[in-house]
């Protein structure tokens with residue numbers, strides 16, 4: 269008899285029933301939202317804390333690999349376990365209510381901060397999980413939308429959302445809608461989105477740049493930085509003194525936080541980056557954030573990198589105007605069978621997850637040290653992803669040194685293998701950010717061995733040529749045939765068992781899990797990851813690069 273057990277999920281109190289089936293299958297059948305991915309005990313997505321109750325491990329088929337995800341004594345994998353009785357479980361970092369993409373919010377107040385800047389305070393109908401620095405999209409009646417940054421830390425403000433909005437002449441939102449808004453009115457919002465967020469990685473000095481209402485995106489990052497005892501400097505550019513509309517708060521913060529300084533920079537006096545560079549920050553170890561007009565962001569980045577700032581320590585959001593021609597992301601037309609997406613899927617969310625994954629990869633690569641073991645590198649990577657705000661990894665992090673670079677991801681590696689002074693390293697990340705799957709991997713060379721350098725050159729050439737072929741309309745299957753020929757022409761072998769895959773709002777594992785190399789239609793933008801693994805024909809040397817297929821990569 270298949271006895272049914274009651275499984276309670278804390279702290280929500282929601283329950284589902286499970287019998288002989290795997291707990292993951294029982295939970296999925298109940299319709300509750302479940303974090304999962306690999307179903308084989310490798311990624312850790314389905315990890316839960318067992319607060320009460322007994323369970324037994326799944327019986328493995330002969331020769332099946334044992335689950336390898338490391339667990340604490342009170343943790344269990346839903347995909348590898350059956351209940352033996354009633355249980356109480358907790359799923360850290362997961363909300364059972366699928367986070368909505370759209371929310372309604374009521375206007376609480378509206379007031380002028382300066383002659384053309386309005387502070388708008390809203391209360392959403394559901395509390396939003398917002399990372400400091402993110403923005404929301406305000407939906408207009410014609411289906412279009414406008415982006416505005418959340419200028420506070422809602423979790424510390426009873427869930428309220430504060431916006432600082434410049435009124436632009438003829439602005440569909442900032443003039444036509446905002447002008448008439450009154451307390452009690454309801455607005456439709458989407459999000460939150462954005463990867464220009466507080467990184468919380470170490471105690472580096474923080475340098476902040478804003479122009480105009482770019483300050484709205486910077487303020488929550490400033491509030492987060494002030495909670496740490498680190499050096500924080502803000503450069504805020506404006507056209508006139510009234511543009512520094514939060515001066516009272518900033519002046520008080522200088523008194524309250526001796527390690528905080530801010531500099532209003534009038535356009536007539538110079539540019540924010542020139543003032544900052546004149547102050548001689550320790551750019552090699554700084555963490556820089558910039559929000560505002562695109563020209564400022566480009567120049568700050570260029571000049572800070574020239575002064576020694578590592579590229580991954582520059583985090584920015586350009587406040588491009590939404591109105592006018594062609595600035596909205598196109599609505600994707602996905603194949604209904606092979607390109608299903610979840611309720612939260614959005615271009616903005618996928619783009620932000622890509623940005624944050626690229627940054628995480630660079631941060632992890634910068635922390636690789638000659639002499640460290642693969643195991644130590646994996647622990648460091650897990651710590652980095654967590655510090656940067658990843659809630660899960662939808663596939664395990666893969667780091668491979670030397671001869672391990674020719675192994676496919678699922679094959680075991682030597683955790684004791686040490687990184688040598690002359691070596692080649694593959695790092696492959698699959699983090700989940702704000703409910704969106706990121707996936708980015710690359711290959712790094714230590715020393716200057718010609719075969720190692722030749723491998724990364726060939727790898728990127730094969731990837732770029734294959735991506736160009738995608739732009740010409742090839743199917744997934746044709747892309748991998750093309751990549752194979754491209755690799756051979758360069759004297760390398762394409763490892764065809766790494767064959768590309770879907771990416772979406774987490775978990776894409778809910779949908780058909782087809783490989784890109786088996787797809788007989790041209791893959792759509794922002795739905796598929798192109799993976800290229802090259803191996804040397806005779807030497808144990810390999811390289812790996814992957815990225816989501818997108819038009820403006």
Ligand SMILES: Cc1cc2nc3c(=O)[nH]c(=O)nc-3n(C[C@H](O)[C@H](O)[C@H](O)COP(=O)(O)OP(=O)(O)OC[C@H]3O[C@@H](n4cnc5c(N)ncnc54)[C@H](O)[C@@H]3O)c2cc1C
Pocket residue numbers: 403414415416417418431432433434435436437438439440441442443481482484485585586587588589590591592
């Ligand atoms: C991620 C992100 C976050 C943003 N956060 C904020 C924020 O917190 N506060 C804020 O005030 N703005 C912010 N912006 C900018 C804001 O979204 C745009 O200015 C938006 O176009 C304003 O919408 P609107 O309907 O009022 O004007 P629209 O109808 O979009 O524009 C009307 C006309 O004015 C022009 N225009 C629009 N904005 C500007 C501008 N800033 N300068 C000069 N010309 C402009 C347009 O090209 C168009 O011709 C952000 C933008 C992005 C991408």
Ligand code: FES
Pocket residue numbers: 303304305306307308309310311312313314315337345346347348
């Ligand atoms: S470990 Fe269970 S889904 Fe990956």
